Amino acid sequence: MVGTFIAGYGAEMLRRTLQHISMVGVALVLAASIGVSLGVVISGHERVARWVIGAASVLFTVPSLALFALLVVALAPIRQGTGRVPAITALTLYSVLPIVRNTWVALRQVDPSTVQAAQGMGMTPGQVMLHVKLPLVLPLIMAGVRNAAVMGVGMATIATLIGGGGLGYFIFEGIARANRSMVIAGTIAITLLGLAVNGGLLLAEEALMPERRGRGEHRR
Amino acid sequence: MIELDAVTKRYGDKTPVDHLSLRIPDNAITILIGPSGCGKTTTLKMINRLIEPTGGDIRIDGRSVYAMDPIELRRSIGYVIQEIGLFPHYTVEGNIGVVPGLLGWDRTRIRRRAEELLELVNLDPSTYLRRYPRELSGGERQRVGVARALAADPRVLLMDEPFGAIDPINRRSLQDFFLRLQSELKRTVVFVTHDISEAVKLGDRIAIMRDGRLVQVDATHALLEHPADAFVEDLLGAARSAEQLLLYRAANYVDTAFTVMTTEELHRSGVRAEAPLIILKDGAVVSGYVEKGQLVTCEDPQDAVCRFKTVSGNATLLETVATLLESGRKRAVVQSPDGTILGTLSVPMIAEIMAKVAR
Amino acid sequence: MNAFQYLSRNWPEVSAKIAQHLGMVGVAVVASLIVGLVLGIVVSRPRLQKVGRAIIGVTGIAQSIPSVAVIALMFVYTGIGPRTAVIALSIYGVVPILFNVSSALLLVPADILEAARGMGMTPLQVLIQIELPLASQSIMAGLRTAVTIDVSTATVASVVGAGGLGDIIFVGLSAVRPDMIIAGTLLVASIAILSDVVLAFLQKSVVSRGLSIPS
8 A cells, every 4th residue: 555655656755855855954054054153152152152052942942833834924024935945944943953052062071181282282262173173073063963954854844834845745645635655655754764864974973983083183 | 707608609600609618707807809700799799698699608697698688688787889889869968878768767866877977987077968979079989988888887897899999099098097997896897809908908807719719718917927829929929028018007916915014013013024014004004114024114104214105006017117216115015096905016026027928 | 913912812712722732742741751761660670671772772763753753643543633642642752751761770870779789778769769860860851852842743733633722823824824823833832932941940850969960
């Protein structure tokens, strides 16, 4: 049953999978840029940091459907109320928290003596951040990105409700049409996608890790 | 007294403890020592039944530990491990109060006991009662661990390398602290260590194990003088060197041939004894001695000639030698902290001990 | 009409939806907590440790399944209505709780457990006085996660006829009524934030001061 469904809708599923991936991908890139930059900026300032992380946490707590819907309303005046724009915006906003939090926590945990050694060698604070701190905390940041990615795949399921496309289509349409195979096919697809994203990013993390074993050297 | 009677532990084809028979006397520290894997920790844990033996019996004061409920047994024995295992979510008072709590003591009694114990281990109760383990230094944690083990006033203390995780400097002071404690409390202590210097420093008796069997067990100084075989010699190794020996406790090496008389008795009966005669004046104050028929007395206790040196039983032989040389006295009288006279030592005596024991 | 006007005019229906929403989440969370705690304890016992680690691995993977999918799958078997949502939420909520409970219990330092046993605590006493308190921080965190996910997922559950605040948002979206959308999202966001704050407060008061609490 599910098998025949997939056979019949194969092309459609592939198309929507690509939609799904691109939504999450764009959001992730945006969130990572914002998140890491924010994390770097607040890493020196304890009080500001707590505010920023607090705000991001609150955003994170808001139910995804609510955020999607709010963006629909907010972006309607500029004619971007439906489609990929509100979807990607919402996903980005959600993904910022895990990334910024991991970046900030990781930077705080950098061994001060390593930083002092770098400063002693004559590096500016900017160089210290770029060549010493960030490379050291990369694994933790990657973990945050991976976390956000997996969540994003799940959340993007809802994007279909506001016209964003993606694999959620099969789930909601399946429910509306009482078509079990559709629902199951959609669920399997999303789950597999989530697992694949998790696994793929894990491999990427590990590919980067062995380099980290030779610590104390600048990243090329 | 704790009796281990042919105690055996087998796991599959491994026998960590093989028909071990050992008597552990009351009110003294018995050390279990041996190379890694010799079964000393396993043996210790069989006493409070954290590990159940496959054969043999263990009796405390004649009662087999198998006749008792293991939970009750453990609540009556103090147990200190290397990492201490202080409960991080309880305050110091909470930690100390665990076994009393299990035994049903009320909170006031527990608090008073905790205060008492903290003072015993030299930690100010008003500061430390409310602290959490994460706020304590390593040495402080260790002392709280010992206090916790003593909370329900057990007669037996089982200790498994309790000072192993501490740095050498603090370890020394912890060992000294423990010796002072033991001289006050006089518990029956079974102490596992792999450090021979610690064993010789702390132990009244040492039991050497290897491959699950007992190789030699004897009083510390006897062991040092008469190792049973090359393995024991090897294990004692550095402990038998002259330098090491100087660190050991005066109390363990005293010459116990002496007589005690008060000054009144002396005036009445005159000098007769040949062995060193220790003269008491005003109760416990030692005010003169007799050696080989020659009496050195004085009426004036301030006279430096006759006052000779008293030394604490817990002082090291090194300290004893230093004291004697400094004061120019020929003999030191060794006293335990509560005033009991244990015996005498002289520099020639110490040199002889060193010669006998050193390789 | 703006959101507040909508709310004031339709308060009876809206409050009913709020009650439905809270009810779904409440029942599901309690069920997840009970199942998650019991399973987590069972699975972390010494003799079952290998099973325990396997289950932690599985729950780790299960976290990759989006919550919506669980609702959809449940719909396949039990059709529409709040019951579907509650069952799905209960099952889904077990995942973060079980994961946190079991990993935290497995992380209790062995020396502490040994000291506790050696002092004469029964296994039950060790569990209640030592293991659970030491794991409490993680357990509370798992609970918070479960609640947050449940509030969020319950919103989407309206597509399977479960009721709740999602209804307001969905109607607002299809009828293009910004006032309803805003009203619905504000309400649901407030509930989410409020419950998280309450739970955070609870977490602080439950966890002993002796355990350092990361911010």
